[in-house]
Amino acid sequence: MSVSRTRAVSSSVLPLLAVLTAASLVSGCSSGSGSGSRDSGGSTTQAAPAAASGLQDEYQKVIKDVLPSVVQIEAAEGLGSGVVYDGKGHIVTNAHVVGKEKRFKVTTATGEQALTAELVATYPEQDLAVVKLGDVPNGLKAAKFGDSTKAEVGQIVLAMGSPLGLSSSVTQGIVSATGRTVSEGRSGGGTGATIANMVQTSAAINPGNSGGALVDLEGQVIGIPTLAASDPDMGDSAAPGIGFAIPSSMVKTVADQIIESGRVTDSGRAALGITGRTVLGDDYRPAGVAVVEAGKGGAAADAGMAAGDIITRLGDDEVTTINSLSEALASARPGQKTRVTYVRDGDERTTDVTLGEM
Incomplete structure (x- = not known):
């Protein structure tokens, strides 16, 4: 796995929709000595350090507060x-969890009878979706969403969800990095989205965690676990301890628009207004993005670009593939002016572009 200097993850990432409804459990071996330790007089002592006990109490309080707000979606x-x-029964999840379906079974943390939910809208470009329960049960508790921009490396977090179909599961770790730009594959039901400002975590993230909650010790959701990095040297299996969550700031922006308007009306994401494809150089390596179509009125067309041009750089970012172009655009904003370097008929050219909106 490689991470570029722009903090964009260029290795494969796997969407976390579970394809299993149960997991095989292997019991641990027992030493036969029981819990606790014995002092020289033979008495059993089980006192935990005060700091560890306090942290445990904090974990348990957060889990008690937040877990009832995390559901399983079938x-x-x-x-x-x-x-x-x-x-009101609105539930936020990943677009790759809902896929192209319209109706779902939702099970709350109490594990009681499954409820029926319908799709409100999906936004694959950010791998987010909102579904709504048909009948809202009494006592349904909404989660508290925090400010993901305040997330700090080293901060303790808990991941809550249904990994491998094991509902109401909790794992713990830290925020490993912030500001990651990650491109999601399309295999395994992924949307192919490129998502900026993701929160990287060491908390165990497994298939089925998609759409769950990444929570801080104040009981606030700071992200939606979505992806796990894969290691090509291990047969593209998930790389332990490298998971990614969509930041809560983006989740709130998208969910609020879907709930209010039934769709995303202001993506906040920059675009060139082109259809493109990766092209190879003379050495058969990715060498840029060929413009297949420059939409009329789009940012590229307005700057004089046309079909056949090959984009090689956006601002300071080198462009070799369609994914690298998406990653460069993910860190930009609509209306921002930037310079595009491209090749036309063998000649390198540059043009200043005012980015549009996706």
Whole structure:
């Protein structure tokens, strides 16, 4: 796995929709000595250091407060997770969890009878979706969403969801990095989205955690676990301790628009207004993005670019593939002016572009 200097993850990442409804459990071996330790007089002592006991109490309080707001979502092709967004029955999850379906079975943390939910809207470009319960049960508790821009490396976090179909599971870790730009594959039901400002975590993230909650010790959701990095040297299996969550700031922006308007009306994401494809150089390596179509009125067309041009740089970022172009655009904003370097008929050219909106 490689991470570029721009903090964009260029290795494969796997969406976390579970394709299993159960997991095989192997019991641990017992030493036969029981719990606790014995002092020289033979008495058993089980006193934990005060600091460890305090941290444990904090974990348990957060889990008690937040876990009732995390649900399991059953779709035709597998299981995922979701987070109760408000008291009206809206639940936010990943677009790759809902896929192309419209109706779902939702099980709350109490494990009682599954409820029926319908899709409100999906936004694959950010791998987010909102579903709504048909009947809102009494006492449905909305999660509290925090400010992901305040997340700090080393901060303790808990991941809550239904990994491998094991509902109401909790793992713990830290925020490993912030500001990651990650491109999601399309295999395994992924949307192919490129997502900026993701929170990287060491908390165990497994299939089925998608759409769940990444929570700080104040009981606030700071991200939606979505992806796990894969290691090509290990047969593209998930790399332990490298997971990614969509930041809560983006989750709130998208969910609020979907709930209010039934769709995303202001993506906040920059675009060139082109259809493109990766092209190879003389050495058969990716060498840029060929413009297949420059949409009329789009940023590229307005700057004089046309079909056949090959984009090689956006601002300071080198462009070799369609993914690298998406990653460069993910860190930009609509209306921002930037310079595009491209090749036309063998000649390198540059043009100043005012970016449009996706």
